[in-house]
């Protein structure tokens with residue numbers, strides 16, 4: 315048993331559970347004669363893990379077409395199965411970074427996770443065609459006359475941002491996610507990622523979220539969007555593949571964590587078409603170098619997998635369920 319309070323591993327270990335609550339832990343615990351003993355054998359026990367960046371509503375395949383081809387009930391069931399898989403893998407708290415065009419959140423009582431925070435639809439600016447791109451990870455060129463459902467909610471200025479945040483709050487979202495940067499281009503070993511909102515616009519969104527008792531997390535691959543997000547006082551800077559010294563200083567001062575989401579970058583660097591893998595590998599190599607600088611700078615980090623759009627192995631071999639979502 316990993317005791318995170320002391321930083322020690324206790325082996326062998328006993329836990330006394332009463333009414334679904336842990337009453338006592340230690341190498342041996344006192345228990346009344348009525349206690350049922352469950353011997354878990356040679357396994358490691360640790361507190362529930364937290365994943366600060368998941369997409370319960372996405373699964374491997376075309377991210378853009380899932381919202382077009384699959385019904386809301388179908389997508390909701392898949393999301394619940396994904397949440398169950400994550401729970402069985404040890405994740406008891408997650409932040410869902412976008413319900414991908416789904417209008418309302420899953421009723422909390424229906425979620426198998428102990429704690430799940432749902433952002434609702436993601437906000438993006440319609441000023442650039444990039445929103446759909448960053449929302450779906452690949453460029454989309456649908457016939458505009460078809461009015462294909464967007465994965466993001468468009469908000470072009472402060473008034474639209476505030477109105478959309480209020481609407482989603484009313485619909486039951488727990489926090490706000492904003493696409494601050496994209497589309498991404500690697501050229502000559504440098505990442506370029508245009509910003510979508512100014513610091514003042516993000517500040518207005520943070521203020522409105524705070525008025526409603528919640529926070530804003532941003533998809534920000536790099537500068538200057540990451541700086542604007544830090545200046546605005548967001549709760550997290552997700553992906554964070556490129557952070558300036560100024561941004562990292564602010565993140566340390568304001569305790570804003572970066573959520574690097576390495577798993578998704580590694581997956582796409584190793585799977586897919588050759589040309590895509592080459593591009594993703596260059597991005598990953600760049601990200602690794604930047605990450606080392608971020609560690610050296612001492613900024614706070616939170617763990618986030620971005621799991622959903624990529625395939626993972628079943629996380630617990632001894633559990634008899636099968637799913638390609640995790």
Ligand SMILES: [Zn+2]
Pocket residue numbers: 367368369411620
């Ligand atoms: Zn994501």
